[in-house]
Amino acid sequence: MPKIVDKKQMQKKILNAAMKTFIKEGFHNSTMAKIAKEAGIAKGTLYLYFDSKEALSIAFVDRYFAKMKTWLNQQGEAKTLDEFIFHIKTSLLIDEEEAKFIPVFFEAFGPSFGSEAFRKTIADYFDKMGNFYSQNIAQLIINKEIHSDISPQTIGRVLVSMIDGIMLHYGLFSQERENYENMLNESLHLFKQGLLKRD
Amino acid sequence: MPKIVDKKQMQKKILNAAMKTFIKEGFHNSTMAKIAKEAGIAKGTLYLYFDSKEALSIAFVDRYFAKMKTWLNQQGEAKTLDEFIFHIKTSLLIDEEEAKFIPVFFEAFGPSFGSEAFRKTIADYFDKMGNFYSQNIAQLIINKEIHSDISPQTIGRVLVSMIDGIMLHYGLFSQERENYENMLNESLHLFKQGLLKRD
DNA sequence: TATTTTAATGACTATTTGGTCATAAAAAGG
DNA sequence: CCTTTTTATGACCAAATAGTCATTAAAATA
Numbered sequence: 001m002p003k004i005v006d007k008k009q010m011q012k013k014i015l016n017a018a019m020k021t022f023i024k025e026g027f028h029n030s031t032m033a034k035i036a037k038e039a040g041i042a043k044g045t046l047y048l049y050f051d052s053k054e055a056l057s058i059a060f061v062d063r064y065f066a067k068m069k070t071w072l073n074q075q076g077e078a079k080t081l082d083e084f085i086f087h088i089k090t091s092l093l094i095d096e097e098e099a100k101f102i103p104v105f106f107e108a109f110g111p112s113f114g115s116e117a118f119r120k121t122i123a124d125y126f127d128k129m130g131n132f133y134s135q136n137i138a139q140l141i142i143n144k145e146i147h148s149d150i151s152p153q154t155i156g157r158v159l160v161s162m163i164d165g166i167m168l169h170y171g172l173f174s175q176e177r178e179n180y181e182n183m184l185n186e187s188l189h190l191f192k193q194g195l196l197k198r199d
Numbered sequence: 200m201p202k203i204v205d206k207k208q209m210q211k212k213i214l215n216a217a218m219k220t221f222i223k224e225g226f227h228n229s230t231m232a233k234i235a236k237e238a239g240i241a242k243g244t245l246y247l248y249f250d251s252k253e254a255l256s257i258a259f260v261d262r263y264f265a266k267m268k269t270w271l272n273q274q275g276e277a278k279t280l281d282e283f284i285f286h287i288k289t290s291l292l293i294d295e296e297e298a299k300f301i302p303v304f305f306e307a308f309g310p311s312f313g314s315e316a317f318r319k320t321i322a323d324y325f326d327k328m329g330n331f332y333s334q335n336i337a338q339l340i341i342n343k344e345i346h347s348d349i350s351p352q353t354i355g356r357v358l359v360s361m362i363d364g365i366m367l368h369y370g371l372f373s374q375e376r377e378n379y380e381n382m383l384n385e386s387l388h389l390f391k392q393g394l395l396k397r398d
Numbered sequence: 399t400a401t402t403t404t405a406a407t408g409a410c411t412a413t414t415t416g417g418t419c420a421t422a423a424a425a426a427g428g
Numbered sequence: 429c430c431t432t433t434t435t436a437t438g439a440c441c442a443a444a445t446a447g448t449c450a451t452t453a454a455a456a457t458a
Binding site: 230232251 | 415
Binding site: 201202203204223240241242243247313 | 433436437
């Protein structure tokens with residue numbers, strides 16, 4: 001009796017079209033009509049799968065961060081400070097392709113920072129990352145690898161901010177790769193010295 | 200014969216109104232009409248002083264960075280590590296009003312990150328800040344306040360990235376003020392321990 | 399194939415808003 | 429106080445675009 005469509009498949013198709021349109025036109029010139037056309041459907045159809053442009057944007061960003069969340073969930077807990085520092089280094093060593101997407105991200109979603117919902121989506125991701133670090137730091141304090149006069153909750157979230165800052169500056173201001181790796185080593189050294197338990 | 204008005208004074212007044220409106224409404228909801236109203240003038244009058252909304256935005260961002268550069272130039276060199284850390288704390292302790300402007304900045308100028316020239320303008324500012332820190336760190340190494348196995352040039356620029364990261368996360372993800380100050384203290388402690396010369 | 403239910407369509411609406419312009423007001427000097 | 433020049437005003441216009449809805453198409457099943 002009823003016509004049946006794979007909703008998720010359709011949303012995926014639309015999100016792919018959105019990506020193409022965003023890259024080609026810039027985010028704020030990407031009208032719902034253009035995105036629909038790129039997906040090969042009518043505007044009304046698009047609204048059957050996303051209630052609003054904001055909903056579409058949020059779904060887009062969600063998918064963008066999904067990969068990183070998956071990566072995060074795969075990470076095991078570090079048992080030593082060195083291992084912990086290595087974890088951080090791994091998360092900072094994004095490849096050059098990924099770095100090039102950072103300015104595009106701001107170009108595309110800069111205007112979205114006006115939306116509370118949008119900011120919350122991103123904030124949730126960083127909070128999750130912060131909690132991951134916090135738990136690990138708490139464990140490392142128990143293991144007596146890290147000195148105990150710091151708050152794991154606070155320093156975990158701070159670490160995320162600092163790491164993000166380093167990554168953003170790399171992506172936005174395109175320092176040389178070699179230079180970036182120097183900076184990584186220096187900052188990781190600083191992190192390690194800052195966290196180290198002294199006897 | 201002619202009625203005469205101080206153009207610069209008027210532009211300043213309008214830019215102040217724009218700032219207020221941007222913070223209150225966000226950039227995209229700040230219509231020229233609202234800005235004019237905030238400035239206590241008619242919309243048509245506003246267009247006598249800025250040819251377009253874009254012209255207004257550019258004037259606005261120019262003024263924003265000019266202030267920060269002035270602030271930077273006024274800073275003296277720290278003689279001790281504690282003084283240096285205090286410097287950093289001062290630069291991180293932006294007031295809540297300023298923090299509220301951060302999302303507005305990305306909202307308004309996010310799309311500009313597609314422009315190489317725009318990124319360079321901002322990069323120059325951060326480089327200037329990085330050099331300031333580098334020079335101070337070099338001096339502190341001479342003063343034997345900081346251990347000598349780090350590169351002042353590199354760590355100066357890294358510090359700027361990390362500081363910027365902390366500030367951005369505060370502004371964008373609006374943590375509680377008290378929480379932010381805790382984070383500041385924790386991260387400054389980490390910086391200090393990381394930089395400290397050990398005997 | 400007829401029936402039923404869901405999906406697709408795109409012209410249309412409602413609203414928003416950057417920018418204009420004819421008119422009015424203000425100031426300065428003769 | 430009249431004239432001239434500059435400045436101020438806000439109703440108005442045109443364009444853009446998010447979102448709607450009556451109508452049509454498609455698919456699944458009996």
